Amino acid sequence: MIQMKPAGLALHGVVKRFGPTEVIPPLDLVVVPGELCVLVGPSGCGKSTLLRMIAGLEEVTAGRIEIAGRDVTHAESAQRGVAMVFQSYALYPHLTVRQNMGFGLELAGRPKAEIREKVDAAAAILRMTDYMDRKPKALSGGQRQRVAIGRAIVRQPDLFLLDEPLSNLDAELRNEMRVEIARLHKELGVTMVYVTHDQVEAMTMADKIVVLNGGRIEQAGRPMDLYRDPQTAFVAGFIGSPRMNFLNGAALGEPSVHTWGIRPEHLAISPTEGDWPATVELVENLGSETLVHLQADGIGPVIVKLGRDATFETGGHVFLTPDPSAVRRFGADGKPLRR
Amino acid sequence: MGVATFLGRRAGGRKASFTDWLCYAYLAVAFLTIALPVVWLVLSSFKPESELTQYPPTILPNAPVLLEIEGQPRPLPAYTIEGREGVFGLRAQVGRIAVLIDPHPPHEQVRVEATTITRLAEPHLEVSNYTEPLTARLSAFDFPLFLYNSAFVTIVATILSVVMNSMAGYALSRYRFRSRMGFLLLVVFALMIPQTVILVPLFLVVNSLALYDTLWGAILPVAATPVGIFLMRQYMLTLPEDLFEAARIDGGSEWQLFWRIAVPLSMPAIAVLAILSVIWRWNDFLWPLIVLQRSENYTLQLGLNAFQGEFEVQWHYLLAMAVLSLLPVTLIFAFLQKSITGGIATTGMK
Amino acid sequence: MAMNPLNAVGRWTVDWTNPPMRWLQARVGVRRMAFLFLLPNFLALAIFVFLPMLLNGVYAVTDGNRVLPTERAFVGLQHFRTLFSCTNYLDPATCAPEVFFFWRGLYNTVFFVVIEVVCMVGFSLATALVLNRLVRAQGFWRAVFFYPVMLSPVVVALIWKWILDRQGLLNGTLDRLGLDGLPWLLDAHWAMFWSIFIYVWAHAGFYTLIILAGLQAIPKDLYEAASLESDRPFTNGRIFRKVTLPLLMPTLLSVSVIAVTKAFQVFDEVWVLTRGGPGTATTFVLQSIYETGFTTAPREYGLAAAMSILLALIIFLLTGLQLVLSNRRMEDR
Structure with a gap:
């Protein structure tokens, strides 16, 4: 049946250059066996390139890639023991679901009975048994996504690579599939490297988040560590929604601070008293929470997130009070200032 | 309405x-x-x-209506005579005088002006125009063999074209390599050289390869159609790269990628190319005329040409065989008209 | 699912050929496999197109009836001197006898090309405009006009030879109408007329198709914009002159380039129809090359190669000239 032997992944000083432009400067990363590691960052940060280098679809300019302790830097994709789920799903339109899922094994010339058994097992895990004879165009987006994952499972890879697998789904399906992938990860106990630009996906799914920016790793660690203790202003801004309020240190009377950060949920709002007088500009009621956009006098625009339903009059005057323990201060280099 | x-x-x-x-x-x-x-x-x-x-x-x-008349060695064509009742058999026509015989006893002989008689005819399909050239050899003209030769040239050349062109189109659309532009320019160059201006040296090449007066000599020089490379390349450029990368990760070799993914997904383009190639090869004339010498190597077109060049043209056979040569092309056109005109409109080539 | 058996054949083929290919891929790498895919087609092109093109030059400067270039005597530009030996180029009779047919054929071809291209483009344009107006059954009519393109040139010639026969349909019809028939293909002027007519009959569908595609690529809102901006009401003729024709010009130019290059190579239909006759009235340049190189004894390969080079030059020059002219007209606008 389907059994995986999770493998570790290690990148040592990996560099990628396209001509004269360096997309990824020397980069080191270790993913321990069984871990779900999410590479997250804005578009163009090099996360997909990194994943494609791990998959062997993109040549490595310099450095070394190891999978399960084996140097695969110059190995062909097929020899790396990886499976990849593509953003477009990359389903073969001329094959049925069953043929799609068994395609890798068939290419490898495995016996028909074995292919059938493994495909059926994967279909059962993914609850796709009823759709096996359909062509991809007769499937819904979510089902296509399952087939793409099934195709990866069938090959029993040491390492799963997922390239923005949910970005083509609508919001509801995306939540559903997010849970599904997390469940699969637990059930199968595999190592996964998951690329996304969506920090919500990263926060909810990851054992380890790696935040990339301009090809560099800004910070790697467990989701809540990144949330609580961002090592750079970029990470502080990227993780968390809505993003952290960045204010000018000088305006707050702390000229040594380049960027003064406070998350929207760490600001208290009061109609009568507080540290900063502010004007309400816009109120977004999301039901379970409320986002208040304000203009703090002499400080700048600020967003406050309240974990409740609240009403404020647009143009009304209120007072804001930051939670001092939650304030993050960054220098001009984006590194946090310790006091 | x-x-x-x-x-x-x-x-x-x-x-x-x-x-x-x-x-x-x-x-x-x-x-x-x-x-x-x-x-x-x-x-x-x-x-x-x-x-x-x-x-x-x-x-x-x-076909003329024939009358069996007692006392006459062979049946006579039936005629009516202006101003007289009944039908008569024409026995002879000398100058402006026609001699006719009444089919009913006592078989009266009638002499009239030739302008006053009218031939009787009945609808008739002369199927033997088709069956005779196809079953019996008409002197040097073995039409079943011509038909076979044409079919052989057409089918083999089309298979070769499709395979070679899809492979080249695949390489030029799905791989990035430094000399790719050079190869594309070579294709354009080959497109610009009409075969008609290289007949003499092509004849030499074919001769040196011992292909002169063989069907392969009519096939190989025309099978590498540069138009086909373009057609296949343009189509294959539209296939998503992800499919090929997924197959690479799944352990597919490049050879498998081509046959198992590129070829099945390019079937619409391959069909257009195959149809065009069948029509081109079936209708080819000048090059086979040069390279095929003995009549047992003639294609249908060469056979028709030689048959109509005979001293006594046997039009009834010639027309039937011409219809036969139109048949495959017409059938293909009737069923696949859309993809043919579509393919030609996109490539701008015929 | 008609293609399924084909897929099965492909799968079977790849299954037994894959091991050596995989071995090769392991040796040379993924990227160089591209050259493997290029190999068959480009090998064939090299042998049957590029090599002959180079050999053309070798033949043109050597003489003899031997096929192998190594067995042929170098004669320099002798064949070209023979080609350009006429005392009066307008009168082929003053040329060397072995190139008489070439020059005769060249003049006939030039005459043919000029008339044929004008008729071809005019007729195709008219047809395309009519087809483009059709609201329904456009596909059917396109097919009707395209059908002759699919017919073999030999059969096209046979059909018309049969119709133009002294006792053929045309003369019979004229007879019934009380008019006198003619031996159409035995009269020099009528033979040329019918050559052009039949060539246009057989190929106009192709050009119609291309022009129609060009017409349909013109955005519909351009017509609406034009009629809105104009102070005078738009007649069909004015729309055609002010909107359609300028936008169709690139298509028409490329169509006429194709038409000229094709017409210069006219051979099949006319040769089967008239064998170049009566006399030399419909002898075209390709026929003279064919006869010089392949039917006269001894075969004059060298001279035929020289003629081919001249024909190629003429075609290239005319194509180039048309492209330059069209570029200039584009820039003027």
Whole structure:
């Protein structure tokens, strides 16, 4: 049946250059066996390139890639023991679901009975048994996504690579599939490297988040560590929604601070008293929470997130009070200032 | 609703203008000019030899009515005589005098002016025009063999074209390598050199390869169609790269990627190329004329050409074999008209 | 699912050929496999197109009836001197006898090309405009006009030879109308007329198709914009002159380039129809090359190669000239 032997992944000083432009400067990363590691960052940060280098679809300019302790830097994709789920799903339109899922094994010339058994097992895990004879165009987006994952499972890879697998789904399906992938990860106990630009996906799914920016790793660690203790202003801004309020240190009377950060949920709002007088500009009621956009006098625009339903009059005057323990201060280099 | 109002209807329910009627007239005349010759060929191909020489020509395939008359060695063609009842058999016509015999006893002989008699004919399809050349050899003309040669050249050349062109189109669309532009330029270059300006040296090359007067000599020089490379490349450029990368990760070799993914997904383009190639090869004339010498190597087109160049042209056989040569192309066209015209409109090549 | 058997054949083929290919891929790498895919087609092109093109030059400067270039005597530009030996180029009779047919054929071809291209483009344009107006059954009519393109040139010639026969349909019809028939293909002028007519008959569908595609690529809102901006009401003729024709110009130019290059190579239909006759009235340049190189004894390969080079030059020059002219007209606008 389907059994995986999770493998570790290690990148040592990996560099990628396209001509004269360096997309990824020397980069080191270790993913321990069984871990779900999410590479997250804005578009163009090099996360997909990194994943494609791990998959062997993109040549490595310099450095070394190891999978399960084996140097695969110059190995062909097929020899790396990886499976990849593509953003477009990359389903073969001329094959049925069953043929799609068994395609890798068939290419490898495995016996028909074995292919059938493994495909059926994967279909059962993914609850796709009823759709096996359909062509991809007769499937819904979510089902296509399952087939793409099934195709990866069938090959029993040491390492799963997922390239923005949910970005083509609508919001509801995306939540559903997010849970599904997390469940699969637990059930199968595999190592996964998951690329996304969506920090919500990263926060909810990851054992380890790696935040990339301009090809560099800004910070790697467990989701809540990144949330609580961002090592750079970029990470502080990227993780968390809505993003952290960045204010000018000088305006707050702390000229040594380049960027003064406070998350929207760490600001208290009061109609009568507080540290900063502010004007309400816009109120977004999301039901379970409320986002208040304000203009703090002499400080700048600020967003406050309240974990409740609240009403404020647009143009009304209120007072804001930051939670001092939650304030993050960054220098001009984006590194946090310790006091 | 009458035909005129139906034809006169236009989008938006507007009434047909003078320009519209001019267009319909144009279409009608053009239709006749195009269809009439072909229809005439088909009708004529079913006429008996004696009927083909009738002047002025008759429209529908007819055969003369023959009368068995007692005392006559062979059946006589039936005629009516102006001003007389009944049918007579024409025994002889000397100058302007015709000699006819009454089929009923006492077999009276009638001499009249030739202008007063009218031949009797009945509808008749002379199928032997087709069956005879296909079953018996007409002197040096072995039409079943020509047919076989044409089919062999067409099928083999088409398979070769499709395989070679898809492989080249695949390489030029799905791989990035430094000399790719150079190869594309070579294709353009090959497109610009008409075969007609390299006949002599091509003949030498074919001769040196011992292909002269063989069917392979008619196949190989034309199978590497540069147009086909373009057609396949343009189509394969539209296939998503992800499919190929997924197969690479799944352990597929490049060879498998081509056959198992690129080829099945390019079937629409391959079909267009195959159809075009069948038509090109079936109709090829000048190059086979040069390279095929002995009549046992003739394709159907060469056979038709030689047959009509004979001193006594046997039109009844010739027309039937011409219809036969139109048949495959016409059938293909009837069923696959859309992909042919579509393919030609996109490549700009015929 | 008609293609399924084909897929099965492909799968079977790849299954047994894959092991050596995989081995090769392991040796040379993924990227260089591209050259493997290029190999068959480009090998064939090299042998049957590029090599002959180079050999053309070798043949043109050597003489003899031997096929192998190594066995042929170098004669320099002798064949070209023979080609350009006429005392009066307008009168082929003053040329060397072995190139008489070439020059005769060249003049006939030039005459043919000029008339044929004008008729071809005019007729195709008219047809395309009519087809483009059609609201329904456009596909049917397109097919009708395209059908002759699919027919073999030999059969096209046979059909018309049969119709133009002394006792053929045309003379018979004229007879019934009380007019006198003619031996059409035995009269020099009528033979040329019918050559052009039949060539246009057989190929106009192709050009119609291309022009129609060009017409349909013109955005519909351009017509609406034009009629809105104009202070004078738009007649069909004015729309055609002000909107359609300028936008169709690139298509028409490329169509006429194709038409000219094709017409210069006219051979099949006319040769089967008239064998170049009566006399030399419909002898075209390709026929003279064919006869010089392949039917006269001894075969004059060298001279035929020289003629081919001249024909190629003419075609290239005319194509180039048309492209330059069209570029200039584009820039003027």
